[in-house]
Structures are given as structure tokens and as C-alpha cells.
Amino acid sequence: MADKVFTVLDLLDMELPEHSQLHLRCIGGRMSLSNVIAAPEINRPGLALTGFYDSFTRGCVQLFGSAESAYLKKLYDENNTQSLAKMFEYSIPCLIFSRDLTPPDNFVILAESSGCAILKTELDINEFSLRLMRVFANVFAPKKTLHGVLVEVYGIGILLTGHSGVGKSECALELVERGHRLVADDIVEIHCVNGNSILGQGANKLISHHMEIRGLGIINIAQMYGVGSIREQKEIQLVIRLEEWDNSKVYDRVGNNLETLDFLGVRVPTIEIPVKPGRNLPIIIEAAAMNERLKARGYNSARDFNQNILKWIETGEVQNAYYGMDDSY
Template sequence: MPAKRFTVLDLIDIDLKEHNSLNLRCIGGRKGLNRVIAIPDINRPGLALSGFYDAFAHERIQIFGRGEVAYLKKLADEGKTETIVQMFSYPIPCCIFTYNQTPDRNFFEIAEAAQCPILQTDLPSSEFSSRLLRILSNIFAPQKSVHGVLVEVFGLGILILGDSGVGKSEAALELIERGHRLVADDVVEIRCMNGNILMGSGANKIIGHHMEIRGLGIINITHLFGVGAIRDKKQIQLVVVLEEWNSEKMYDRLGTQEQTMEILGVQVPKLEIPVKPGRNIPIIIETAAMNERLKKMGYFSAKEFNQNILKWIESDSARSVYFGQEDFI
């Protein structure tokens, strides 16, 4: 289930644009718009309309395409409404008619009596189904909120974490000044898509692209830097943890040991960056982003450096043994 109760009315009112728009409108059964959608899947009720209700997926949204509507017309012409009455005896979330199709009067009356919402869209069945499944997958995806900043650096989604006051927002502001983009500040909402992709966005669209800078206050990134400096959402591909410099802690100086952080069951590469006066954190984060992109391309700088050192040691040892032989003289 999503974080909050998701109803048919929420599905109609969801803010979607362009290739994601569902173009839904209610044409009947308005009293049932508060019905809960509990399953992120759809069903084509062809078998149910023919009278076969074994394993009927009534908890799913029911999609009526041209084939189902043609069969409904056949039932109406024959005066057979028993299977329709039986279908609406189940707690169906809603029925959606594609291609701007409209059911007959008997269907409307039965649906109204059952208080089941009847929706209509102008989209073809296949296109509407793919859009709806994509949207439901996003809504029902596992999610959590974290305190941090999400930025896009060189095309890589970087989640900046750390204690309050360590300088997360200031580092992100410098990155934006250097041409990178802000996704969310302070509260980042993370969703796990398809079981292995973490998508991050702002928890609130109204305040999502604002930043709080201590001593300066709230600033609007869109107004200051333009729409090119923001993104609505981005996949999280690297976690950077900022922490106060601890002289007693041993920090990784080679980078051969890869660290990860588990978020919603997904392992994400993690870097711990100590903060102290004189360290340029934004440039370090930029370099980390470029280095991570190289890793994804199969080039691991630290491991290559380590292998070169080992080769050099081995060749030097071999040279010493060779020159140390008595017969060489």
C-alpha cells in the first residue's frame, strides 16, 4: 500500500502531464469515488462478462476496451444482465472505458446501484494500460524520507547526508553555482522502483526547490538560477556522507575498498567525506561524481593504481634477484 490511502478520486486528480496524462473523467457512480485502490494492477473482465467468475481479480481496476464494449452491446441486445449484476456484486475499485466509449443505460444503472465509479478516457487501451501501470507502480513503490540534499552532478544523482549544520546545503549551493542541478533540499523522498532503482524527489512540490542557508534564510533556486538549475526527480546513484573531521579516525586514502549504504533494500555506493576548514567540498563531490561515472564504464582508478604498484614491486624484486646473481659477474 502507498504511504497514504489512495482512492479513485486521487487517481483522477493526480497531476500528470504530456506522455503520462491519463485524461480520466468520471461519467457515473460518483458516490463511489472514495473507493480505495489497493492493488497496483489492472484486469480485463472479458471472462467475467461471459459468466466465468472463478479467480476473478475484482480487487483490480477493470479496463473495458473495444472488445468488452462490443460484448456488453451483445448482452444488452439479448437482454442479458445477470453477469453484469454478478460482476458488480464484487467490491470493484472502478471501471474505466477507453477510446471515449460509453456503456449502455443498463450498465450505468447497475453500476450506480452498486456505487461503483465509471471512468472514461480517450486513450487507446494498450497506451492507457501502460501509463496506468507505470503510475501505479510509482505510487505503490516502497518509500521513505531522509534528511539530506539531492543534487545532479554531471548526470549522476548524488544524495548528500550528514548531521545538521555540517554544510550540506552550502555544498549543494556551490554545486548549483557551478552549473549542476538541485532536486530536493532538507527532506528527500525516496521510492524504490522495480525493486532496484531508487528515485529521489522533493517531499513537497511547493517548497521542494527552495533552500535554507544559515545566515541568509530561505532562497528560491528557480528564481535565482533559472529552471535549468532544478530537476523534479532523479535516480540516486551515489551517497556522500559529510562529517566533521575526526583526527582519531582512519579515513580511506586509496579508495580501493568500496563502501555501500542500503536504502530500501538497494545497495548504493557511499563515500564518507570529512569536513574541515580549507577543504573544498563541492570540488571533491564533483570529482567523486566523475570517478563514479568512470567506475560504471569499467575504469577503477584506485584498483588500477594498486595493480600498477604491485607490478612495479614485482618487477623491481625480479630485477634485484637478477642483478644479485654471482654468475652475472
């Protein structure tokens, strides 16, 4: 469920990329644009137009295609509209007509008097349904905010976490300098899509591509490095936790220990990188991104290393090497 209510007006005012535009406009019931869309569903009210309401879906968008529009016009031509008023007893936020179809004037009046907004789109019903469901998947997806920096490195979305002052922003700045992209700094909003993917973006689009560098202040990454250095959102495929080097702690040196973090029910791989003077963190993160791409293609460096070690032991060469050592040292 969305963190806040989502209204018909919000749907009309959404800023979407061209390939996802809904091309909606209001043709009636403007006073009802504040109606809340309570469910991420689309209903085609074909059976409802015939008077069958036993399984009618309330609280969601009602979508009229060519068939529904033709049947609606037929009902008015035959003066057989007794069942239409019942439709608006089910808390309908809005009606949407596809293919620039226009409903009968009497139907618009009925909808307006019932407090229902009427919209239309130039898209055909199949294309519009696909785009609207993508919008709903984003709007109604579970969300939360995290403290960290989200970057894209070699196509892999990496969330950098760690306590304040560990160097997350400075590391991200070096990655941008090396040609990678910044998604969000400091506050990252994540949401779950399709139950198996975590998308991250800036919690505030106006400031998400600004970065705070201690001693320097606030810088605008897009202005300094160009629009190619930023991205609006990215799937989080790897979490890298930066922490101060602890000499008493044993860090993973092979990479066999697969750790994950739970984000909204989705497990995301995570690795821990200790920070100390002299370590080139951007190069390490680049290597982690490339290693993650290899894993996605079915190759695991740590597993391959272990298998090669086992093969070497099985051949007996390790015994010969051991027993052949010179003890004079």
C-alpha cells in the first residue's frame, strides 16, 4: 500500500517518460479529481453495464474500451439505462475511456452528479492498461527510506552504507569521476517491485543529485559532471557496507561467505569492506561490481578457486611439493 493517498489528480499530474505517458485528460467531474484511488487494480465494467454487480470491483479505476463504449451507447439509444446508476454506488474514483472515445452526455451528467471523475486517453486499451499497471506497481509498492549512497557501477546498482563520516560520499564522488553514475546521496527511498526487485531513488528529486562533501559543502553532480553522470532510479543489486578497519576482526578473504540483507522481503547480497588509509575504495567497488556481473552470468570466483584447490590436492602435487621442501631453512 502507498505511504500516502493517491488521487485521480495525482494520476493526471504524474511526470512520466515519453514511453510511459498515459496521455490522460479530464472531460467531466473536475470537482471529483480529489477522489482517492484505493486499489492498484483496473476493472472493465462490461458485466456491470448489463446489470450484473455480484462481483463488481469497487474503489478502483473503471476502464472503458471500444466494446464497453459501444454497449453504453446502445443502452442510451434504447433508453435502457436503469442499471447504470447502481454502478456509482460502489465508490468509483474515476472512469477512463480509451482511444479518445467520448461517452454519451447523459452518462457524463450521471457520473458528475455521483461524484465520479471522467477521463479519456488517446491510447488503445491494451497499451494503456500496461502503462497504468506499471504506474500502479510503482505507486502502491511498499516503500521505506535508508541512509546511504546509491550509485550505478558497470550497470550494477550498489548501495553504500556505513556510519556517518566513513567516506561514502567521497567514494561515490570518485566513482562519478571515473565515469559511473550517482542515483542518490544521503537519503535513499526504496520500494519493492513485483515482489522480487528493490528499486532505489532519491527521497527528494530536487536534491537527490546534490552531494555533501565535508570541507567543501554541497555540490551539484549533474551540473559539474553532466547529465550522463546521474540516474533517476536503479535496482539495488549489491549492498556494500563501509566500516573503519578493526584489527581485532577477521574479514572474509575468499568470498565464500554469502551474506544478504532483507529489504521489504527481498534478500540483497551484501559485502563488508574495511576502510583504512591507503586502500583504494573506488577500485575495490568497481571490482565488486564486475564480480557481481560475473555471478549473474553463472561464474563465481570464490567457488572456482575452491574447486581448483581441491583438484590440486587430489592430483597429489601438493604432497610432492610439501615433502620436497628443503628443511635447511
